[in-house]
Amino acid sequence: MSYFDGIAPATFQGPDSTDPLAYRHYDPAEVVMGKTMEEHLRFAVAWWHSFAWPGTDPFGGQTFERPWFGDTMDLARAKADAAFDLFAILGQPYFCFHDADIRPEGANFAENTRNLEEIVDYIAAKMETGGPKLLWGTANLFSHRRYMSGAATNPDPDVFAFAAATVKTCLDATLKLGGENYVLWGGREGYETLLNTDLGKERQQAGRFLTMVVDYAKKIGFNGTILIEPKPQEPSKHQYDYDVATVYGFLKEFGLEGEVKVNIEQGHAILAGHSFEHELAMAASMAIFGSIDMNRNDYQSGWDTDQFPDNPREVALAYYEVIRAGGFTTGGTNFDAKLRRQSLDAEDLVAAHIGAMDVCARGFKAAAAMWEDGALEQARAARYVGWSRGDAPALLQEGTLETIAECVLRDDINPQPRSGRQEKLENVVSQFI
Known part of the structure; x- marks a missing residue:
């Protein structure tokens, strides 16, 4: 029995539809600017928020009770089954994952690796039946207590080594599943106090770590894009990948500006004091634009709430910069977004993604119309x-x-x-x- 029993595959019904589980604006086959909407937007579902997140927040514990929650391989397979059931309903072309999202935590690195390899084989078999492709893979180097002081920037060389070995296994998994990108998000690559931090040493460690990732990706024949995801703070007081400009300076310092691009999240841009479109335009101007995590923050909260997008104007301004940058190549639109803690039902998870895909489609079509109209670009050119x-x-x-x-x-x-x-x-x- 599927967790999503009774929910039919979503179909495009047009803007007059009142069905909350139907697409009103997203028609994957609709051609805009010479490509289908599916090809332009390249939607992906995030495994972590949709299937691994238990509904916690800084002030409260688990609210979701999913039948696949637990640290066993049987439950990991059940989680994958549920994921592909949702994918069949949404019809999106991609998904994304961290290693810890798809496999149970083992007693050591060897067991983690066995668990990962086994579930990757299981997912690969499901993908062969016509499921979506992998937009990108990544390693969770921030949740486990071993990473409380960072991964690449950790003062303990054993943690650095464990993290590097983990990234190797995740790159292997991404290659095996045909992933088009690999993302590094330094969730705890920063500091909480300068009283015990050597900024120069940690920066050198981070540079060496990234260089090793790039070298190994080439060695195994991974032809996808390596991406860094900027974020200024939370949970650390300060993180080294603060924003796009900071990441570019880091890449230049270690000679990696031609090897690595950025995956930009709307919520992280806001935390850095920028707009989403600012970060996108900055990345394009520096030739490091790669992919996006689409979500939004609650503007009455001072933290990263990871809500599904619901503002067509914000989305349109973001996609306008994506169009100006030449559109996605290996990148796409990943929904790094989660339900609210009160949204408990399977239908809520479906409705959230359908609504978000509709908002993105509506925003993208507005952006495309603005681009084809040309008034903004004419005004920009006239100014200079x-x-x-x-x-x-x-x-x-x-x-x-x-x-x-x-x-x-x-x-x-x-x-x-x-x-x-x-x-x-x-x-x-x-x-x-």
Whole structure:
């Protein structure tokens, strides 16, 4: 008996539908800008929040009672069965996982590895029957107590070694399942107090760790993209992968800017004091844009609430930057989002994903319409047109303070401010939402 018994596969019924378990805006076969919506959005379901998370928060314990909860291989297989039942209902093309989401915790590294290999074989067999593909795999290097002081940045070399060995097994698993990316999220790669922290040493450890990951991926023939997911804090006071710009500086320091890209989460962008679209635009400008985790924060809370997206305007602005970046290649839209603790039923899990996919589809189509309309890009180009005229290109490329000062005096340059026309551009966006 399936946990989702009685829930039919979701179908596209159009914007007039009142069925909460039907797609109103997401038609995977709809062609927009020369590609289907499925190809553009590349939706993925996150194994951890949808199947492993028990409904806890910082002030309360487990509220979910799933029949697959528990640390046995039989229950791990039952969890995989439930996951693929949900995938069949949603029809999304991808899923994502951490190792600890899909296998029970063993007594040691060897048992963890055996458990992982066994459940990966089980998942691979299910994928062969027509299930979704793996967007990316990753290792959970933050939940177990051994990682309380970090993984790659841990002061104990034994923890560093255990983490590195674990990443090796997860890269192997990702390759075996045909994953298109591999993600590293430094959930505890940071510090809680500077009183016991050597920032320089930990940074070097993190750089060496990432270099080893890149080298091993090449050695085994993993042709996917290696991704880092930025986050500024929570649970650590400070984390080394604070935001996209910080990650880029880290990659440049260790010569990895051509090897590693970023997986950007909306909620993490907000925690860093940015907007989602800012982080996306920053990554594109630095040529490290890879993939996204789609969710939202509660703006009345100061922490990462990981809610499903429900704001088409926010989503449209984000996807506009994805389009400007050239769209996804190996990346996609992973729902790193979880139900509220009061949402206990199987139907809640289905409805959450359907609603989120609809919001994303609605936002993406608005973004595509804005892109094809061209008004925003025309305004952007017009704002910088002066840099293509007269002596401006040479000023930037060859000018010195002395030659520029001479030019300003000679030509009596006396510039006047020009409007940025922000409100007009915001009104343009509103036309499409």
